[in-house]
Amino acid sequence: MNSIAGHKSGLTWALHISVVLLVGLWIFPTLGLLVSSFRTADQISSSGWWRALFPTEQNLTLRTAPPGTQTQIGDLYVIEGSLFDANSGQSAVISAWGTSARDISAYQPGEQGELRKGGLLTVQADGNYRLESNTEISGKRGPRVFVTAVVPPEFTLKNYETILISGGATDNMAKAFFNTLTVTIPATIIPILIAAFAAYALAWMEFPGRALLIAAIVGLLVVPLQLALIPLLKVHNEIGIGKGYLGAWMAHTGFGLPLAIYLLRNYMIGIPRDIIENARVDGATDFQIFTRIVLPLSFPALASFAIFQFLWTWNDLLVALVFLIDSTGETTVMTKQIVEMLGTRGGNWEILATSAFVSISVPLMVFFAMQKYLVRGLLAGSVK
Amino acid sequence: MHPALQGLLTIAFGVGGCVGYFYLSNIILDQVIFPARGKHIARNIRRANIIRPWLFLLPALLALGLYLAYPVFETLRLSLTERLPGGGSTFVGLDNYRQMLGEDKFWEALQNNFLWLLVVPAGATAFGLLAAQLTDRIAWGNFAKSLIFMPMAISFVGAAVIWKLVYDARPPGTEQIGVLNAIYIYFGGDAAQQWLTIPFWNSFFLMAVLIWIQTGFAMVILSAALRGVPEDTIEAAIVDGANPFQVFFRIKLPQITGTIVVVWTTITIVVLKVFDIVFAMTNGQWQTQVLANYMFDKLFRANDWGVGSASAMVIMLLVSPILIWNVYNARREMR
Numbered sequence A: 001m002n003s004i005a006g007h008k009s010g011l012t013w014a015l016h017i018s019v020v021l022l023v024g025l026w027i028f029p030t031l032g033l034l035v036s037s038f039r040t041a042d043q044i045s046s047s048g049w050w051r052a053l054f055p056t057e058q059n060l061t062l063r064t065a066p067p068g069t070q071t072q073i074g075d076l077y078v079i080e081g082s083l084f085d086a087n088s089g090q091s092a093v094i095s096a097w098g099t100s101a102r103d104i105s106a107y108q109p110g111e112q113g114e115l116r117k118g119g120l121l122t123v124q125a126d127g128n129y130r131l132e133s134n135t136e137i138s139g140k141r142g143p144r145v146f147v148t149a150v151v152p153p154e155f156t157l158k159n160y161e162t163i164l165i166s167g168g169a170t171d172n173m174a175k176a177f178f179n180t181l182t183v184t185i186p187a188t189i190i191p192i193l194i195a196a197f198a199a200y201a202l203a204w205m206e207f208p209g210r211a212l213l214i215a216a217i218v219g220l221l222v223v224p225l226q227l228a229l230i231p232l233l234k235v236h237n238e239i240g241i242g243k244g245y246l247g248a249w250m251a252h253t254g255f256g257l258p259l260a261i262y263l264l265r266n267y268m269i270g271i272p273r274d275i276i277e278n279a280r281v282d283g284a285t286d287f288q289i290f291t292r293i294v295l296p297l298s299f300p301a302l303a304s305f306a307i308f309q310f311l312w313t314w315n316d317l318l319v320a321l322v323f324l325i326d327s328t329g330e331t332t333v334m335t336k337q338i339v340e341m342l343g344t345r346g347g348n349w350e351i352l353a354t355s356a357f358v359s360i361s362v363p364l365m366v367f368f369a370m371q372k373y374l375v376r377g378l379l380a381g382s383v384k
Numbered sequence B: 001m002h003p004a005l006q007g008l009l010t011i012a013f014g015v016g017g018c019v020g021y022f023y024l025s026n027i028i029l030d031q032v033i034f035p036a037r038g039k040h041i042a043r044n045i046r047r048a049n050i051i052r053p054w055l056f057l058l059p060a061l062l063a064l065g066l067y068l069a070y071p072v073f074e075t076l077r078l079s080l081t082e083r084l085p086g087g088g089s090t091f092v093g094l095d096n097y098r099q100m101l102g103e104d105k106f107w108e109a110l111q112n113n114f115l116w117l118l119v120v121p122a123g124a125t126a127f128g129l130l131a132a133q134l135t136d137r138i139a140w141g142n143f144a145k146s147l148i149f150m151p152m153a154i155s156f157v158g159a160a161v162i163w164k165l166v167y168d169a170r171p172p173g174t175e176q177i178g179v180l181n182a183i184y185i186y187f188g189g190d191a192a193q194q195w196l197t198i199p200f201w202n203s204f205f206l207m208a209v210l211i212w213i214q215t216g217f218a219m220v221i222l223s224a225a226l227r228g229v230p231e232d233t234i235e236a237a238i239v240d241g242a243n244p245f246q247v248f249f250r251i252k253l254p255q256i257t258g259t260i261v262v263v264w265t266t267i268t269i270v271v272l273k274v275f276d277i278v279f280a281m282t283n284g285q286w287q288t289q290v291l292a293n294y295m296f297d298k299l300f301r302a303n304d305w306g307v308g309s310a311s312a313m314v315i316m317l318l319v320s321p322i323l324i325w326n327v328y329n330a331r332r333e334m335r
Helices: A009-036 A041-046 A158-166 A174-204 A210-220 A225-238 A245-268 A273-281 A286-297 A299-315 A318-324 A334-344 A349-369 A371-381 B003-033 B041-079 B095-101 B104-135 B141-153 B156-167 B179-186 B201-227 B231-239 B244-255 B257-272 B276-281 B291-301 B305-334
Strands: A056-063 A071-073 A076-082 A093-098 A112-114 A120-123 A128-133 A144-151 B081-083 B089-091
Touching: A009 A349, A009 B104, A009 B141, A009 B156, A009 B179, A009 B201, A041 A056, A041 A349, A120 A144, A158 A174, A158 A349, A174 A210, A174 A245, A174 A286, A174 A299, A174 A334, A174 A349, A174 B003, A174 B041, A210 A245, A210 B041, A210 B305, A225 A245, A225 A318, A225 B041, A225 B291, A225 B305, A245 A299, A245 A318, A245 A371, A245 B003, A245 B041, A273 A286, A286 A299, A286 B003, A286 B041, A299 A349, A299 A371, A299 B156, A318 A334, A318 B291, A334 A349, A334 B156, A334 B276, A349 A371, A349 B141, A349 B156, A371 B141, A371 B201, B003 B041, B041 B081, B041 B305, B081 B305, B095 B305, B104 B141, B104 B201, B104 B257, B104 B291, B104 B305, B141 B201, B156 B179, B156 B201, B156 B276, B201 B257, B201 B276, B231 B244, B244 B257, B257 B305, B276 B291, B291 B305
Parallel strands: none
Antiparallel strands: A056 A144, A071 A076, A076 A128, A093 A144, A112 A120, A120 A128, B081 B089
């Protein structure tokens, strides 16, 4: 409103700040998932993700080196080293420490503390320690040390490695990823083809009942696909498809068609009549007009619908549950696997966040790359 | 066979089949059945052109008929029958509906659905309108819009995980990792709340997820509508001394009511079908049941096709006013 009278700069500031707040509110939840997917399980459960970007004070449970490494100096048995070397190699500044879980900040760095099993321990702020004992130190593992330390921000790719490569059967998403892809691509391409021909007929061919058909398609746009579940599962079982990719592809095709035909017809009807009439006069058949003229000109609408259908099939859960995934679970898709993880691994946020982010990353990339077509499709597709 | 290979083959087969069907059927029509030559040339061309549209439409009509039209009637039939053990079914009239109406869970689902219908379209439209208006004339408006629009690309399941992290609760004494509880404790709350298990209010926490997703959609449509408001009406109001709020509420808003209705009804349809969010976050526990999830429970957990179909018909019934209204408008526009 810069050029308009009555413009106030205070108001402009308020405007900018409110937009920043609104945008912040909207991306904050997603950002939480992204940041969490780069943190270890310990980090996630010890501090909120919004603190991950700054050094945080954490309570860590560490161990000294195992008794096998003790050396004898005179009468004393000694273990020396750094607490952080033995434990994942992170670096931090210790502000307090203790030897018992009941009093984890009993000592300051540099002080000497007593171990319950005997022996004296000194821990420095940088994590270096010295454990002395008059008797030989026994046990398999080193005694536990509880420290309160300021840990610098640290991120890891380990979660992604678990999810994509090394994880066990329930954690590994690689197969589900490819299954999702296998469902999505045919389920996007086939309806476009079928719908394009139908849309051309509805836009540019004269035949009785055309208006009625268009009205019927507008009506079918809102029919809930819930109604189709049982009847079609029955049909699929009767004709021998059962549960599987073919059924899922066909179901997605059927459910996507009304929007596809509606979008494409609305777009094709806007192609100038002259172009099509001229081609007819020159002797082109409808098939030629369609493939040589209308189809290339309709590219934006085709792209719009392709994005819709891709997002919808990629993100779908219901159709996959009903038509695709059988009892063997071989054909599971990512959405289904994540729902299962929500049930079985509810507290393992590093697994959940990473798998969810793997599953939403592809749609997000498509979204940001082809946003223009998506917006155009939305504007054309919302029934007026 | 590897599924990826199978997928590729299906694409080739499906695409090839479609193209082949359209190409060959046109050739057969023009060359064999009604050849454009001989003494009946004019009549043949005319007849070919009468048949051709149906060739173009045939696959689409078959798919639409089988996947959307037939199920409506078949579901209606199923809702009036009961499956017999060992196959077959028997007509039971309205028994399934009677049984459904006698269940508390159904009424809970219906009640929740109405709550969703009131809150989500209103919330998403209001936030969408706010975002559209605020970002309208600032330099980085498009960037801001695309970030608010982003949740549209995220699956309901993904959104469920995202928001479960927001609502996460930890036992007292430990650091809260869910934002909502962290804020709650910061402002003096005593112990972390399990937000999704507090009856009545938990439905609103689920609705927040859908509002978060649908606001972008509302914003995009309404933003285009706001841009379409004639500039001179706004300028005239400003010259007359209207402040920005008056310009918005008295000048712009009345001119885009049509679009607001469209956005509202579109989100209403989404709400009626909402399934994934409830399924993934609470699965209808703690009184958060909604119709679509109730139906899924009946169909695939209780294996009761009769009552399941009856509840699907309830969803259909709730959608029908919008369906009729849309068809009516589409027909009026075509004239």
